[in-house]
Amino acid sequence: MQRRLSKAEITRREVLRALGALGLSGLLAPGLGAPRPASAQGSLASLGPEEPVDATMKRLFGGRPIKDGTASIKLDLPLIAENGAVVPISVDVEAPMTPQNHVKAIYIISDRNRRPLNAKFNLTPAMGQAYVGTNLRLGESTEVRAVVEMSDGTLLQAKREVKVTVGGCGG
Amino acid sequence: MAEIGRVRIRVPSSIKQGDIVKVRVLVIHPMEIVQRKDGKAVDKNYHFINRVIVTYLDREVAQFETSQSVSENPFFTFSFKATEPGVLRITFLDTHGGKYEGTADVKFS
Numbered sequence: 001m002q003r004r005l006s007k008a009e010i011t012r013r014e015v016l017r018a019l020g021a022l023g024l025s026g027l028l029a030p031g032l033g034a035p036r037p038a039s040a041q042g043s044l045a046s047l048g049p050e051e052p053v054d055a056t057m058k059r060l061f062g063g064r065p066i067k068d069g070t071a072s073i074k075l076d077l078p079l080i081a082e083n084g085a086v087v088p089i090s091v092d093v094e095a096p097m098t099p100q101n102h103v104k105a106i107y108i109i110s111d112r113n114r115r116p117l118n119a120k121f122n123l124t125p126a127m128g129q130a131y132v133g134t135n136l137r138l139g140e141s142t143e144v145r146a147v148v149e150m151s152d153g154t155l156l157q158a159k160r161e162v163k164v165t166v167g168g169c170g171g
Numbered sequence: 172m173a174e175i176g177r178v179r180i181r182v183p184s185s186i187k188q189g190d191i192v193k194v195r196v197l198v199i200h201p202m203e204i205v206q207r208k209d210g211k212a213v214d215k216n217y218h219f220i221n222r223v224i225v226t227y228l229d230r231e232v233a234q235f236e237t238s239q240s241v242s243e244n245p246f247f248t249f250s251f252k253a254t255e256p257g258v259l260r261i262t263f264l265d266t267h268g269g270k271y272e273g274t275a276d277v278k279f280s
Binding site: 047048050085086114115118119120121122124126127129132133134136137138168 | 191193204205212217227230231232233234235236237238239240241242243245246247248249250251252
């Protein structure tokens with residue numbers, strides 16, 4: 001493995017301009033960010049709703065049946081996560097990834113987070129393999145599930161319990 | 172904060188045509204979490220990455236919708252099928268309108 005650092009096409013000027021913009025928004029933020037009730041219509045609306053996991057599942061999948069996908073979904077998660085702020089997860093689905101039959105989306109849902117939908121990965125056949133991984137924040141010990149949506153609409157699910165020693169959501 | 176938006180992409184050093192290549196990508200970003208006061212969420216425009224777009228040869232390969240439940244300095248792995256030499260571009264968009272890009276050249280050895 002050789003590390004390739006990608007500096008992108010970012011010039012110094014652009015970086016400075018971006019930093020300047022950030023600084024400005026930081027100055028303005030205290031006025032805008034005054035505490036208001038959570039129910040108020042604000043930028044909190046851009047986050048996923050705080051809800052129990054059943055509500056999330058209903059919102060995302062309606063009444064569609066979810067089959068057990070333990071045989072084809074490889075969900076890689078630690079059994080015990082000492083630091084809830086960084087919990088590595090990877091999902092590998094056995095699928096041919098042809099235009100006719102591929103994984104359309106992978107949802108990562110952790111049952112006991114306030115906003116259970118953690119991430120949604122939209123995939124295409126060009127990936128060749130239905131494999132994604134990331135690091136999650138988990139508030140407490142929870143079941144984490146990966147729900148896989150196939151191109152024909154079938155839903156498959158695999159889940160695993162993770163014990164979290166120190167929560168990573170900080171509220 | 173100074174490094175915010177720096178993108179690092181790691182691809183295997185030798186790629187053969189037709190290979191399914193695993194890519195690791197990391198972006199420096201605070202991924203702010205919801206602050207709470209008296210048990211209620213503070214309403215403000217939290218700064219976090221909510222979308223990641225992967226393109227290869229200018230075609231979209233994948234799109235990730237992320238939330239605050241993804242760790243600070245988020246890290247993603249995924250795979251793609253290397254069909255032709257070209258550029259793999261990963262774009263991160265955040266809630267404050269920030270756009271961070273990283274590219275990797277896909278070459279065959």
